[in-house]
Amino acid sequence: MSNSEDPLGPVKKQGQEREILIDGGDRRILAQGSICDLRLSFSMQEWQRFAMSHNSFGHLFRVTTFGESHGPALGCVVDGCPPGLALDESDLQPWLDTRRPGQNRFVTQRREADRVQILSGTCAENPGEKPRTTGTPIALLIANEDQRSADYDAIKTAFRPGHADYAYWAKYGFRDPRGGGRASARETAARVAAGGVARLALAALYGESLRIRGALVAMGGDAIDRANWDWAACGENPFFCPDRDAALRYERLLDDARKAGSSLGAVVEIRAEGVPAGLGAPLYGKLDSDLAGAMMGINAVKGVEIGSGFALAAMRGEDAADEMRMGSDGGPVFRSNHNGGVLGGISSGQDIVVRCAVKPTSSILIPRRSVTQDGTETMIRTTGRHDPCVGIRAVPVAEAMMALVLVDHALRHRAQTGMSGPLGHFGNPE
Numbered sequence: 001m002s003n004s005e006d007p008l009g010p011v012k013k014q015g016q017e018r019e020i021l022i023d024g025g026d027r028r029i030l031a032q033g034s035i036c037d038l039r040l041s042f043s044m045q046e047w048q049r050f051a052m053s054h055n056s057f058g059h060l061f062r063v064t065t066f067g068e069s070h071g072p073a074l075g076c077v078v079d080g081c082p083p084g085l086a087l088d089e090s091d092l093q094p095w096l097d098t099r100r101p102g103q104n105r106f107v108t109q110r111r112e113a114d115r116v117q118i119l120s121g122t123c124a125e126n127p128g129e130k131p132r133t134t135g136t137p138i139a140l141l142i143a144n145e146d147q148r149s150a151d152y153d154a155i156k157t158a159f160r161p162g163h164a165d166y167a168y169w170a171k172y173g174f175r176d177p178r179g180g181g182r183a184s185a186r187e188t189a190a191r192v193a194a195g196g197v198a199r200l201a202l203a204a205l206y207g208e209s210l211r212i213r214g215a216l217v218a219m220g221g222d223a224i225d226r227a228n229w230d231w232a233a234c235g236e237n238p239f240f241c242p243d244r245d246a247a248l249r250y251e252r253l254l255d256d257a258r259k260a261g262s263s264l265g266a267v268v269e270i271r272a273e274g275v276p277a278g279l280g281a282p283l284y285g286k287l288d289s290d291l292a293g294a295m296m297g298i299n300a301v302k303g304v305e306i307g308s309g310f311a312l313a314a315m316r317g318e319d320a321a322d323e324m325r326m327g328s329d330g331g332p333v334f335r336s337n338h339n340g341g342v343l344g345g346i347s348s349g350q351d352i353v354v355r356c357a358v359k360p361t362s363s364i365l366i367p368r369r370s371v372t373q374d375g376t377e378t379m380i381r382t383t384g385r386h387d388p389c390v391g392i393r394a395v396p397v398a399e400a401m402m403a404l405v406l407v408d409h410a411l412r413h414r415a416q417t418g419m420s421g422p423l424g425h426f427g428n429p430e
């Protein structure tokens with residue numbers, strides 16, 4: 001970007017310092033990427049523009065993840081969790097177990113226990129009591145136990161088409177090829193652990209009626225029959241698929257793709273029920289834009305829709321508008337949910353519905369054309385252990401992202417309005 005295009009005003013280099021002149025002559029100095037002069041007040045947008053490393057997520061419930069695929073461990077720090085929540089590892093482990101690799105032939109064969117350890121931020125008031133959050137940062141650690149870095153020798157200097165190898169190298173000039181380094185979805189284990197903490201905080205704020213669930217609703221272009229939807233089925237097959245018939249088809253589909261050295265894409269749907277009306281903010285803190293950003297931030301997600309999403313573009317106004325009537329409990333109810341539970345960037349009290357398009361795994365055995373770091377054209381056949389359909393394990397990750405966005409908005413709503421819940425009661429179609 002040239003100086004004249006910079007919305008913050010002209011930029012000039014001074015040795016190691018980058019000097020930015022703001023309208024009116026105010027001045028901020030960035031030295032080697034850090035902000036040294038904090039006299040001016042920053043809007044959140046401006047702050048994020050300067051935050052170089054982007055490993056943190058959320059505003060009041062803020063998660064910073066660390067670690068890569070083949071390092072000794074990965075984890076996160078959850079900052080801003082309300083105090084007093086009963087929390088130990090047993091609250092988080094079940095969520096991690098749903099994302100864990102190596103559980104069947106349809107996911108990567110990497111063997112990781114994904115045991116989470118809480119390092120800080122909780123304390124038992126009396127001996128023998130369950131620890132409770134203290135309101136201080138909660139550090140969560142998950143060891144990497146089954147790295148096989150030699151599998152990645154072939155991509156030390158060549159770029160896997162469709163993976164992040166080239167983009168990381170182009171940006172940083174240096175990359176960790178072992179398992180994809182930081183671009184590996186190993187990192188999402190930390191998000192799932194943080195999501196477990198978020199779920200506890202949401203339960204404390206809104207009770208157990210707030211429920212976040214996810215499902216795989218299409219694989220390889222083959223969609224489920226929504227009339228067959230049964231949440232119980234998600235726990236019975238290896239795909240988190242709510243349609244038992246479709247799950248049987250997916251077994252064959254994915255076996256064929258895997259044996260051919262290929263991979264398949266998928267669509268993941270996440271629903272949050274029992275979310276009160278009122279979460280979200282106009283205009284730059286919209287709940288739906290934050291959800292879309294969070295879901296897009298998941299590895300391999302290339303499309304996100306809220307409610308009826310892209311189908312809305314083909315609908316007529318009278319069909320797309322979610323009509324309202326008064327319900328039996330004295331609150332309004334909606335007669336449809338094309339808007340996915342978000343109106344004007346604020347939750348309407350209906351189920352929040354988000355779908356993610358997850359691309360097929362790029363690391364495949366079928367040889368693909370690529371180039372090396374020194375500019376030589378080459379062919380790449382990616383060996384090693386990979387998910388043949390990353391959409392499957394994306395389900396618990398997307399559930400966690402939903403929980404993280406909702407808890408952050410819940411705390412922001414409380415901070416601004418002094419209320420946890422909505423002014424009025426709104427509901428789903430009767």
Ligand SMILES: Cc1cc2nc3c(=O)[nH]c(=O)nc-3n(C[C@H](O)[C@H](O)[C@H](O)COP(=O)(O)O)c2cc1C
Nearest residue numbers: 163164183184185299300362363386387390393394
């Ligand atoms: C749960 C999960 C597991 C994944 N496993 C693999 C994998 O085994 N091999 C692979 O090439 N990509 C895998 N991915 C996708 C890559 O991490 C992703 O494609 C890569 O970081 C490039 O980012 P992008 O696809 O978002 O552009 C996985 C993604 C998720 C969500």
